[in-house]
Amino acid sequence: MEDSNLPTLVRLSIGGKKFCTTIDTLTRREPDSMLAAVFSSRHTVYQDSEKGYVFVDRDGKHFRHILNWLRDGVVPTLTDSEYSELIREAEYYQLLGLIEGVSSVLNKRKEDEKSPAELTRTDIIKCIQSERVKFRGDLSLVDFSFACLKNVFFSRANLQCAKFRDVDAVGSNFHNATLRECEFTGANLRGALLAGANLQSANLQDASLIDCSFCVADLRSAHLQSADLTDANLEGANLEGANLKGAKLSNANLKGANLQRAYLRHVNLRDTVPEAIKVC
Missing domain, CATH: 2.160.20.80 (E3 ubiquitin-protein ligase SopA)
Known part of the structure; x- marks a missing residue:
């Protein structure tokens, strides 16, 4: 299915977890990301014709944080181990801004631990x-x-x-x-x-x-x-x-x-x- 034919509202199935967003959200903040590329007119994506979901074969645990980042540009507050998982997902989707934001938070935590x-x-x-x-x-x-x-x-x-x-x-x-x-x-x-x-x-x-x-x-x-x-x-x-x-x-x-x-x-x-x- 061609992206030019997709509606503005997009339904995503990330490893079975369902999400609903817009093409603008997926492409505007990080235009060089994999998500922006997938939902451009240059690519064809697989869509479940019966239920209307675009399927992505990834763990959907942190995808809500990725969507919130694309919407607001705010890095979520997570544990260090959860940040490691989020960075892994951000690397897959090529979200360089999110990777930089999480790395900055982790570095600040290390500095705070050293400071009295x-x-x-x-x-x-x-x-x-x-x-x-x-x-x-x-x-x-x-x-x-x-x-x-x-x-x-x-x-x-x-x-x-x-x-x-x-x-x-x-x-x-x-x-x-x-x-x-x-x-x-x-x-x-x-x-x-x-x-x-x-x-x-x-x-x-x-x-x-x-x-x-x-x-x-x-x-x-x-x-x-x-x-x-x-x-x-x-x-x-x-x-x-x-x-x-x-x-x-x-x-x-x-x-x-x-x-x-x-x-x-x-x-x-x-x-x-x-x-x-x-x-x-």
Whole structure:
């Protein structure tokens, strides 16, 4: 049967699966494809004279995706294995545009798998508020300001340059965490564990550090102006060059602490543990 005699509406049987479309759909988007060639006036196609279907001896599983591509130019969302099957069919029908589109989607998937997931500030805070989560990875530069971080586990995490301004972090665990240049201005860290933490150049001004443990913590050049360190344990801490102007140190333990070049103006050291404090 000559294509010139075919009606505009075309019925297809692809491996027994029935489809209905138009000649324009089959020829317009991919004019160099096998389908466009078959339904041109240059070719004769086999048509079931009784039922009016043009038969193509291929698996019809993905032919609806092929028709949708020819209609809209949109690559379907499939699994990788289904994309492999679709490419095989697209190669048979010589649909070069569809092959290129599927290949582009697969390449993007591979790139996304290699790239780390991006979490928003809200995503991170929701995660760390879960009792089941313990953070030991890289959280540098994250802004936690004003968040509720009570009893959060940050032990050994990299939090360099993170912001904790005015957070409520009562009882949180920062043991051996990297907190260099972090901002804790106005934060409530009462009872927090910061033993062994690296707090070099961290800003803890006006923070509540009551009953905190800073044992052997590195507080060199830290800003502790007007911080409340009542009952804090700073035994063995390195406070070289730290600014403690106006800080409250009632009953604080400074045994073995290094206060070399620390700024202690208006600091009341009465009732602190005085043994072996290094002051130069």
